[in-house]
Amino acid sequence: MPNEGTRDAHAHRMSRRKMMKGAAAVLGALAIPAADAPASVWEAFFQKNFRELSKPELEKVLARLEKEYGKRYGKAVKVKATPPIEGVLYGYGLDLSRCIGCRRCVYGCVQENNQSRDPQIHWIRVLQLSKERGVDLEEAEQYYNPAKVPEKGHFYMPVQCHQCENPPCVKVCPVQATWKERDGITVVDYNWCIGCRYCMAACPYGARHFNWKKPGLPAADLVTETHYLGNRPRPVGVVEKCTFCIQRVRNTPGRYTACVEACPVGARKFGNLLDPEGEIRYLIENKRVFILKEDLNTRPKFYYFYAT
Amino acid sequence: MRKIWEFFKGTLFLVSKGSRAYYAWMVSLLILMAVGVAAYAYQLQNGLIVTAMRDEVSWGFYISNFTFLVGVAAAAVLLVIPAYVYKWKPIKEIAVLGEMLAVSAMVMCLLFVTVDIGRPDRFWHLIPKFGILNFPQSLLAWDVVVLNTYLILNLVIAVYICYKHYNREEPNPNFFNPMILFSIPAAVSIHTVTAFLYNGLAARPFWNASILAPRFLASAFCSGPAFMIILFQVIRKYTRIDIKNEAVFKVAELIAYSMFINLFLLGAEVFKEFYSDTIHLAPMHYLFFGLKGHSNLVPYIWTAMIFNVTAFFLFLIPQTRENFVTLNIGCVLIFVGVYIEKGMGLVIPGLVPDVLGEIYEYAPTGTELLLALGIWATGFFIYTLLLRVAIPILTGEFYVGDDGVKPVIVDTEFIRKADALAEQSYRD
Amino acid sequence: MKRERVRYGCILAAVALCLLAGVAAAAPPKGPQGAKKNGNGADHPQFAVPKPPFTPGIFPCSECHKEMKPNPTRREMKDEHTGIVLNHAQGQRWCLDCHDIANRDRLRLASGERISFDESYRLCGQCHGDKFRDWRAGVHGKRTGMWNGEKQYLLCVHCHDPHDPRYKPIAPMPPPVRPEAIK
Secondary structure (H helix, E strand, O other), rough: OHHHHHOOOOOOOOHHHHHHHHHHHHHOOOOOOOOOOOHHHHHOOOOOOOOOOOOHHHHHHHHHHHHHHHHHOOOOOEEOOOOOOOOOOEEEEEEEEOOOOOOOHHHHHHHOOOOOOOOOOOOOOEEEEOOOOOOOHHHOOOOOOOEEEOOEEEEEEEOOOOOOOHHHHHHOOOOOOEEEEEOOOOOEOOOOOOOOHHHHHHEEEOOOOOOOOOOOOHHOOOEEEEEEOOOOOOOOEEEEOOOOOOOHHHOOOOOOOHHHOOOOOOOEEEEEEOOOOHHHHHHHHHHHOOOOOOHHHOOOEEEEOOOO | OOOHHHHHHHHHHHHOOOOOHHHHHHHHHHHHHHHHHHHHHHHHHHHHHHHHOOOOOOHHHHHHHHHHHHHHHHHHHHHHHHHOOOOOHHHHHOOOHHHHHHHHHHHHOOOOOHHOOOOHHHHHOOOOOEEEOOOOOOHHHHHHHHHHHHHHHHHHHHHHHHHHHHHOOOHHHHHHHHHHHHHHHHHHHHHHHHHHHHHHOOOOOOOOOOHHHHHHHHHHHHHHHHHHHHHOOOOOOOOOOOOOOHHHHHHHHHHHHHHHHHHHHHHHHHHHHHHHOHHHHHHHHHHHEOOOOOOOOHHHHHOOOOOOOHHHHHHOOOOHHOOHHHHHHHHHHHHHHHHHHHHHHHHHHHHHOOOOOOOOOOOOHHHHHHHHHHHHHHHHHHHHHHHHEEEEEHHHOEEEEEOOEEEEHHHHHHHHHHHHHHHHHHHO | HHHHHHHHHHHHHHHHHHHHHHHHHHHHOOOOOOEEOOOOOOOEOOOOOOOHHHHHHHHHHHHHHHHOOOOOOOOOOOOOOOOOOOOOHHHHHHHHEEOOOOOOOOEOOOOOOOOOOOOOOOHHOOOHHHHHHHHHOOOOOOOOEEOOOOOOOOHHHHHOOOEEEOOOOOOOOOOOOOOHHHH
């Protein structure tokens, strides 16, 4: 059957061409560096997990990132990797009897932590709840937008990463791209995360956010004092989260987090849980405190309290 | 070595030859695969923003398909258990077909996971030694291990049986029996681990029910065999493989039992949630009745329910079970029903409402649908290739020649027969 | 002889002073972080606070009041300060319960002690002891600066108008973009 033969050959060639083309497209788009890519691209590709980097390796990585960001944003960017301070376990207090739901914290956080403006990423979500129903998340409203806040009959509950002592997000990560640091901050290595989003499914607080698209961050808005595990610019396709402003709070002296600074009513409290004289211990010992979803045994270090 | 090379050349010859229907089928699959590749290239270029997934619903259509297909793959055991453990003649030959289905389904599973992750370029982070596999902490790490093990296991078993058959030898029981026996718990474990993947998340009450793994298994034992029943009929129509009615009806009967267990477990869960009426009811309420005016999934889940119940009765009653019209209707109903129930009906309500009570109604975008279509086409393509080689071996139309090296292909007759049948069905 | 003793006394005093200063520098700070003892006799901590938020041009009060004869009679303001409507336990007190009658640039505690406007928290703390305690600990009110270093406090009056202390509603920042609209 000669006819059969030509048809066969034709079909075969068709499929091979398509497959080659497809394979090329996939490999190209997978962002696997091409053979002639500059050395730094290969370095980034083969970079080890943050916790496995030796000191000189880390220095090299930080320098590479600084160079890369400097080129991308046209200004000098500092990328530090300040380690935890000994004897410090960070804790956070949020006074629900004070919060008025103005969202100043949300935007203070976006600014300080170089969150993507477009598409929008917010690490803090402010929930409007009714005083009648109490903390009933099914009744929560995130998109309230009256002329003035607080609105009658409502109270407000900002939610962000609770920096759990027993973080479900860390447990589920298949590649250990996220972990809890000695000072209690759960961090993400944006260069190691594979973007499977299992941690997002595991987090009971909606604290983890994904870069669905290349983050849109205008150079003018970039905060240049950054931390490797914190507010440095993120790549597409990875998860990010609140780090208690790791780039600020690991310094001695270290500034308060951006959300504490932004809050006009002083509802936000931050400090060292191990310091018996500190404000966090004071509020835990003197105020009515609750933690969100206590039954899940996540043991957050984020304490909601009622000062009155 | 030369013998294996000749065998390989023989398989290449086999897959490149075929009837018009075969070419039409393969070319259409290739076109769909190309569409899928294009969709993936588009997604890689723009990021996962081209899907409808967002922070509120962070897993969608891809993971739904993945979950369903793990079930299909696991169901290969249903064919292996009676065939090998109970030496039940009618199914023995076609267990190979089940294992090859498992292989194809596994490949699709891995593809669905690959297209879902944000950084496929970092896949090597999952490989122990090169990267860090968070085993045994992460259930996803477990899944990576068991899925790949299961894929390799089934591939090895199927290739081994075929190669032995091709050499006109009996499989070595010392090697073969342990593999087969191991494949049974492996099949149970892939679906259990996949269920645990969801089950272990306390943040998501819809998934955090201990009944989830049993339900997964019960529903898998419906969808996989339902597919096989239709496949058996196609194979025995177009090839020389003879599959007895008795075997088909037995599988259908097993489906009926599995569906009963599936429905019973679902009922138990529905009762618990609705009667206790806690805040954890919200996802189930969203799925079955909608929540605060959001009801995207409601028509789907009720379609699934009606399909599953109808199929259950069709398979339960001997008259309808042994009538090929109603049997095939039942198979389609079950396949679609479980696809909805174990796919979107399982993944989406786990995420809606989200952990802060937010309702985002997810519906896959065109890119997601096309990409999924491409992966399904890839699965069918692989399965067709595997069958294209396996069937002539099983029917004795492809075997090693008397010199012990060169293959013999007696494919003229079966190609002619297939062509004639295709021609005829085309005319009809 | 006498001279010598004086000299020795001076040296001793100097050594003692140095020692004391050293001890004081080495000792960890007591009490709420950032608080210092003030030097004017009373044992009240001094907090780093910004200037009180006076209405522009109103301070020092003595500019106008020094020529006026103080009138201690409780009455309604008809000519001046008409903008001030007391909405703060208005039945129980009036201007001169807090503003010192003799020196209008000072505030007056119940004890009769006169304090500066920079220390107005002491005045507020007379009634709102619980809030005052919380404020000193950094739990009531906004406190910025360094979490493990120097803190900046705000006065009560930076957030609460002393004549009408309820916090006034403000415009919220824009709500987040709904997931449907994130493209």
